[in-house]
Amino acid sequence: MKSMNTRSLIFGATASIALGLVLPPRAAGAISDSDFNSLSNLVQQLNERVQALEQTHARDQQVHARDQQQIRQMQQQLGQTQVAVTNAIQQAQAAAQVQPTVPVPSGPSASHNFTMVGDAEVQYGKVDGSHGSFGLADFAPIFLYRAGDDILFEAGFDTTLSDNRPGSTDPGASTSFDLSFGQLDYLLNDYVTLVGGYMLLPLGTYTERSAGWLNKIPDDPLPRGVLPSNGAGVQLRGSVPMGQTGQMVTYSVYGVNGPSSADGTANADQLDLDSNVGFDSNGNRLNLHGSPSGGGRIGWFYPFKPHYDLELGVSGQSGTWDDADQHLWSAAVIDAAVHISPYVELKGEYINSWAETADSGTIHPRGWWVQGGYKLAGLNLDLPVINNVELVGRYDTVNDGLGTKTDRYTVGYVYYFTDTLLFEGDYEFPSSNDPDQAHNQYVFQLSYGF
Amino acid sequence: MKRLGSFKWRLRTGALVALVTAAALGASLTLVIGANTKPEKKAGNKQQTVAKADPKPVSHKTARKAKKKVVKRLSGATLYAINCNRCHPERYPTEWTASQWKTIMMHMRVRANLPAVQARAILRYLQADAGQ
Numbered sequence: 001m002k003s004m005n006t007r008s009l010i011f012g013a014t015a016s017i018a019l020g021l022v023l024p025p026r027a028a029g030a031i032s033d034s035d036f037n038s039l040s041n042l043v044q045q046l047n048e049r050v051q052a053l054e055q056t057h058a059r060d061q062q063v064h065a066r067d068q069q070q071i072r073q074m075q076q077q078l079g080q081t082q083v084a085v086t087n088a089i090q091q092a093q094a095a096a097q098v099q100p101t102v103p104v105p106s107g108p109s110a111s112h113n114f115t116m117v118g119d120a121e122v123q124y125g126k127v128d129g130s131h132g133s134f135g136l137a138d139f140a141p142i143f144l145y146r147a148g149d150d151i152l153f154e155a156g157f158d159t160t161l162s163d164n165r166p167g168s169t170d171p172g173a174s175t176s177f178d179l180s181f182g183q184l185d186y187l188l189n190d191y192v193t194l195v196g197g198y199m200l201l202p203l204g205t206y207t208e209r210s211a212g213w214l215n216k217i218p219d220d221p222l223p224r225g226v227l228p229s230n231g232a233g234v235q236l237r238g239s240v241p242m243g244q245t246g247q248m249v250t251y252s253v254y255g256v257n258g259p260s261s262a263d264g265t266a267n268a269d270q271l272d273l274d275s276n277v278g279f280d281s282n283g284n285r286l287n288l289h290g291s292p293s294g295g296g297r298i299g300w301f302y303p304f305k306p307h308y309d310l311e312l313g314v315s316g317q318s319g320t321w322d323d324a325d326q327h328l329w330s331a332a333v334i335d336a337a338v339h340i341s342p343y344v345e346l347k348g349e350y351i352n353s354w355a356e357t358a359d360s361g362t363i364h365p366r367g368w369w370v371q372g373g374y375k376l377a378g379l380n381l382d383l384p385v386i387n388n389v390e391l392v393g394r395y396d397t398v399n400d401g402l403g404t405k406t407d408r409y410t411v412g413y414v415y416y417f418t419d420t421l422l423f424e425g426d427y428e429f430p431s432s433n434d435p436d437q438a439h440n441q442y443v444f445q446l447s448y449g450f
Numbered sequence: 451m452k453r454l455g456s457f458k459w460r461l462r463t464g465a466l467v468a469l470v471t472a473a474a475l476g477a478s479l480t481l482v483i484g485a486n487t488k489p490e491k492k493a494g495n496k497q498q499t500v501a502k503a504d505p506k507p508v509s510h511k512t513a514r515k516a517k518k519k520v521v522k523r524l525s526g527a528t529l530y531a532i533n534c535n536r537c538h539p540e541r542y543p544t545e546w547t548a549s550q551w552k553t554i555m556m557h558m559r560v561r562a563n564l565p566a567v568q569a570r571a572i573l574r575y576l577q578a579d580a581g582q
Contacts, residue, residue, distance in 0.1 A: 211538045250563035
């Protein structure tokens with residue numbers, strides 16, 4: 001429209017000028033000077049207006065050319081973007097066909113697997129009145145073989161090196177290779193696992209949690225000596241969660257051969273807690289007494305939050321122990337453990353046992369122990385060496401039921417080189433009415449858990 | 451008299467075993483019925499909030515009750531910190547492969563009497579960052 005107006009004006013102005021020039025002199029002579037002047041002014045104004053319009057038109061054309069160029073550039077960019085999007089969609093579709101929607105770290109787990117875990121220890125100790133020595137070099141692997149989703153075979157060994165006695169017929173050192181446990185676990189369902197074989201017994205919790213790198217004190221608590229630690233038999237165990245807070249009730253019920261008599265009699269000094277595994281030293285099958293022992297544990301675990309929890313348990317076992325099946329051996333254990341923050345741990349057990357004997361009536365081997373640990377990292381001192389230290393202490397006492405009573409105080413530390421490499425040291429102050437057991441001693445132990 | 455004595459011992463032994471068994475199984479059954487122990491359908495390492503969906507329009511009272519029913523399900527990482535650290539320092543997930551973690555968790559489920567639901571959640575947490 002603008003262009004049309006401009007052309008009309010130009011045409012009008014040109015026509016007017018041409019008309020003025022070609023009119024006959026008679027006509028020119030007919031108009032007055034004032035009319036001529038006004039007409040001349042009008043022509044002048046029209047000329048100026050035409051020039052202004054021509055300039056505007058030129059600028060409009062320039063703007064239009066720039067707009068066209070920008071439009072072409074944007075169309076080009078749009079085309080490139082469409083190509084990129086199309087490529088991305090195609091690549092995503094191709095990737096989705098190759099990979100699962102949820103990424104799996106390393107593919108599905110193999111249905112069968114063999115894994116070895118365990119621990120190793122080196123110990124140095126000194127008892128008052130004797131020389132210090134490296135007393136233990138222990139390698140304790142646990143072999144785990146998983147056969148499917150619900151069957152596991154596990155076996156733990158203790159390989160230790162010891163000196164033969166000087167002057168013996170076989171001088172030098174000997175290596176012992178002992179089976180700590182060897183059991184088959186079958187996960188029947190979410191709540192029951194069937195265990196069979198040579199098992200660590202759930203009398204209290206200490207035996208099942210006593211690997212060298214888990215013990216914060218190298219020596220076992222004294223009253224653990226009145227209990228068997230292993231048994232050959234079968235067990236049902238499992239746990240039931242209570243709600244969604246981590247709280248649970250755990251249980252174990254088992255039947256094992258149970259303690260036996262060293263010579264078959266029921267004399268008090270012949271009680272043998274850890275034998276009777278079904279074979280004699282010549283490999284012959286034996287049944288040292290007719291009735292197996294039965295036992296179990298029921299526990300309750302309540303976590304307030306991570307690192308703050310309480311665990312309580314009651315366990316027991318009972319069965320005959322002499323070959324004549326006439327005398328009963330029984331035990332009861334109460335265990336407790338508390339964690340207050342990541343730095344404070346308290347735990348202990350009360351142990352009582354009863355053994356009916358032919359020569360001493362019913363004897364009551366018994367005792368209890370309590371142990372505490374405090375990690376100095378809880379002081380927030382920001383000192384690397386101090387932060388790696390845990391102070392530990394224990395009091396344990398045992399009465400063997402035959403007249404010997406021993407108390408012991410132990411103080412020590414654990415230095416954590418890493419989470420699994422520990423250097424432990426402790427000093428023990430025992431007191432006993434048996435002079436042979438009343439010697440102070442210190443023990444250092446380097447432990448590694450793998 | 452000897453026979454009577456032998457019978458007495460067996461009776462005592464049997465009674466003790468039966469008592470422990472009955473207590474354990476009774477407690478287990480009671481808790482199985484009472485506890486909400488449905489297996490998790492989907493895992494996550496973050497804490498998940500579980501609430502029952504109700505398609506009907508709800509009143510204020512119902513809404514308040516539903517709010518009370520909202521339960522926080524502990525993540526695998528939290529359960530790992532709760533259970534494993536009780537006996538030993540926590541191990542890094544990268545120390546073992548996903549397949550080895552499965553074996554180790556089966557061992558720990560038996561040894562530490564871990565509930566199956568919790569053991570599975572911990573396993574998923576460990577396998578998510580397992581070593582190659």
